[in-house]
Amino acid sequence: MNTLLSIEKRNAVLLKMAKLLEEERKALININKEDLEAYNGDDISMFDRLKVDNSKVDEMIKAVTHLASQEDPVGVERFSFKHDNGMQVYNKTASFGTVLIIYESRPDVTVEAAGIAFKSGNKILLKGGKESLRSNLKIVELWHQALKEEDASTNWVEYLQFNRTETQAFLEKPTQKVDLIVPRGGERLIAFVKQHATCPVIISGRGNNFVYVHEAADLEIAVDVIMNGKSKISACNAVDKVLIDENLPNKEAFVKLLISKLQEFKIEVLGDKTIAETNGLESITSDEVWYEEFLDYKILIGEIASNQDTIAMINKYSGGHSSVIVTTNEAEAKTFMENVDTAAVYHNASTRFTDGGQLGLGGELAISTDKLHQRGPIGLQHLVTNKWYVHGSGQIR
Structure with a gap:
């Protein structure tokens, strides 16, 4: 087990990493081009996540710089208690020890995940996908250089070059x-x-996120939220399903407008039986499609009878990630938000905000759809466990 480094040393390594990423920006982008050229899959969202360009490097630099500015998540007092016998009891946050992250195609994870784990006093084992091997090894080389230059052991960040069997x-x-x-x-x-x-x-589960356009929706907001939710198809916070309240005024005109806007952006629109029939769309032949996370230029629109039906539908089919109600009715929004069982619930805003940086955490290791040990974005302050510190002067029970 690695001995916990002082917070000053951890921050110095992070800032050194930011400097090295800037210095090696061109080299990293060129190495990533080799990964992109070698990628022969047909998964467009995988290709999108694999790419490192100038703005991606900017994001990496911003992530480690911001991590260095955050409070130390280790040793934070969560509870204290003075026992009748004079013992002083504290419960404080503590590092997990060693965290293994297994991920596909995203070289930025090699920066962000390692940074979050390291800042919270954990050793990180990185197991990236073969499609991003060259980019990942270059980034790990930079981590090792940053650690060495600050007199810290390079085994804080370790890359596992394993195939599936290994x-x-x-x-x-x-x-x-x-x-x-x-x-x-x-x-x-x-x-x-x-x-x-x-x-x-900790399961970083599927998206398959829903937007419910309630009968009292502001239709301009509804269109913006749906279009923005579909603006990055490779993201786990993308929108795949839209439920339109059957009592929505001007429903037919709204659905037509929405479909034409989606199609303008080359998004394939599927419909349930009702929506498909009235709008000349391809109808889904099985309810199984409601379970699917598309990760593609594809969206499914259905009609629904009420807020209660929507809640039941989302709780049955969604991935437990994010869901939205668009409405001007506060009471209906409250009912929806309290009863939908997803990690993030939104009222009149886009699912694209389910992201550690956007929700004020500075960055994220992953987005958990589990309820233990943390739900939603896993930030710096969640990559710790806790332990009890008990100070006595010879007390026995």
């Missing part, structure tokens, strides 16, 4: 102690990790 073997019988695993990626990756892991796993 990964499975490591999950089942780790060759070093692992305290927490966070898989970030598609449902197949998550199922694979859950099946083989022998230590706690």
Whole structure:
């Protein structure tokens, strides 16, 4: 186990990393071009996440710089108690120890996840996808340089170059102690990790997010929220399903307008039986489609009878990530927000804000759709556990 570094040293490493990313910006972008050229898959969202350009490097620099400015999440007092016998009891946050993150295609995770883990006093094991290997190894090289220049051990950040078989073997019988695993990626990756892991796993689950246009919706807001929710198809906070209240005034005109706007952006619009029939769309042939996370230029619009029906529908089909009600009726919004079982619930705002940086956490390791140990974006202050500090002078029970 690595000895906890002082907060000054942890921050110095993060700032050094920001400097190195700036210095090596061109080299990193060029190495990433090799990964992009070698990628032969047809997954457009994977390709989008794989790409490192100037704005991506800016984001990486911003992430580590911001982390360096945040309060130390380790050793924060959560509870204190003075026992009758004079003992002083404290409960304080403590690092997990070693965190393994398994992720696909995103070199920026190699910066952000490692930064968050390191700042919260954890050793990080990075297992990236083969499609981003060159970019990831370059970033890890920079981490090691930053650590060395600040006289810290390079084993705080370790890259695991494992294939699927080796990964499975490591999950089942780790060759070093692992305290927490966070898989970030598609449902197949998550199922694979859950099946083989022998230590706690935080599930960064699927999106499949819903927008409910209530009968008292402001229609301009509804269009903006839906279009923005579909503006980045590779994101887990993208919108896939839209439910339109059957009592919405001017419903037909609104649906027509919405469909034409979506189609302008080359988004394929599917409909349930009612919406498809009245708008000449392809109708879904099975309710199974409501479960699907598209990660594609595709959206499904359906008609719904009420807020209660919407809540039941979202709780049945969504990925437990994010959901929105568009309405001017505060009471209906409250009912929706209290009863929809997703990590983030929105009233008149876009699901694209479910993101650690956007919700004030500075950055995120992943977005959890589990309820333990943290739900929603996992930020710096969530990558800790806690322990009890008890100070006595010889007390016995």
